[in-house]
Amino acid sequence: MRGNLFAVAVDLVVLTVRDAELCALLVRRDAPPFAGRWGLPGGFVLPNEDLLETATRRLGEETGLEFGGHHLEQLASYAAPDRDPRGRVLTVGHIAIVPRPPEPIAGADAAGTAWHPIAKLVDGAAADALLAFDHGRILADGVERAQSKLEYTTLAASFCPPEFTVTQLRRVYEAVWRRTLDPRNFQRKVTSTPGFLEPTDTRVTGVRGRPAQLYRRGPATALHPPMLRGEN
Amino acid sequence: MRGNLFAVAVDLVVLTVRDAELCALLVRRDAPPFAGRWGLPGGFVLPNEDLLETATRRLGEETGLEFGGHHLEQLASYAAPDRDPRGRVLTVGHIAIVPRPPEPIAGADAAGTAWHPIAKLVDGAAADALLAFDHGRILADGVERAQSKLEYTTLAASFCPPEFTVTQLRRVYEAVWRRTLDPRNFQRKVTSTPGFLEPTDTRVTGVRGRPAQLYRRGPATALHPPMLRGEN
DNA sequence: GCAAAAGTGTTCTCGGTACACCCATGG
């Protein structure tokens, strides 16, 4: 059974929406291999950890947001023999969704940590030149997963603070799908799905226009029927 | 970087449809741990293999169907610290779909290899008592993946031989979803989806009733709009 | 009052469901 052993790591595609753009958290590498390039946050799995425990721990360490409650799920594993020049390393990609965090990432243990709009990382051919290892592919897979999960789950609420308006929720869909949605049909769709949104007794104040109802996320996780992206 | 190393294995959820039932390929273990129980086929990743290569190789060795062309995709990774009493083993689950194979599994390298209806493995509490390691969970995840992929892809055709009738295809959906479908609406749905089915110039002969058109699978992989399972 | 944003009502259309009905073969 012995003979071919692997180091096992966890990599995180941490997504948020800032200024109507889907962004991923990247860390600048200051040691070889790929020194100077950007990479996904991650780390090795410790002897008594399960994969999700490693991912949870690293997410707290990288974002400074210690408390749990963020959406975190496994994405896929990557183990090409030559993906790491130091030796045989298998990495288990994960996807994490966080509400828009405070600008300087407080408490993060890595200095060179920053949010990057994914548009420039996934569309352009610049991705592979900019990112270390196969992180460009992992990132692309994570974005695709997030896009498709918005269709048939209530995952979008994970991008929002505890209380939010329908418009904030719509901005999440628009940023992740990179398209616009009809505000009126969107409103009906999400408010008429049982368990998606629970109204609070407060409304947004201080903005121009009619004040919007504030909602909390409800208990539902699935969306029946799904909200399809369409062909754009 | 060294210090916590893993053995890395691949496990296969090999699915087929036999006698209107979804079945999985299981191997009887004759060595500890879990000697005497059934387990998923699988094996360790060799030094220069990527995960899909290991899975492809093991699928050929277990089913005796050497030629490729079967649907094979990664499912998820499992790495609980105590999942294997021999030490730290991470396994990458895969799902494989094969047409109904000849009854005795010719060329398979394991003698105790047999098809088991998944109904008894997933529904009953017998699953964890019958299966080795965490293979009950991997199997359940694989079945769930297959069920949901029938909704929005043309994966069902992978369960069929190269040429098949609409009824054969419907039997696949009915076996995997464990429900019945209206034959007439199903017919229209699949024949009107561009690229799903390509008619051949032959028809089925020798059966009672009107002879059915034979189809080959077309180039389409996605199903727009999806065919939803409904709530049953 | 006017601009802006929230939220409702209405119409059209498309796809799913249910089911009546016709077609083509074996016995």
Add this chain to the structure above:
DNA sequence: CCATGGGTGTACCGAGAACACTTTTGC
């Protein structure tokens, strides 16, 4: 001719798309 399964036509209904219109605030 009749049973059996293949395949088409059609009516109904629910949901999405498009958009007119009302509501409620800031300025």
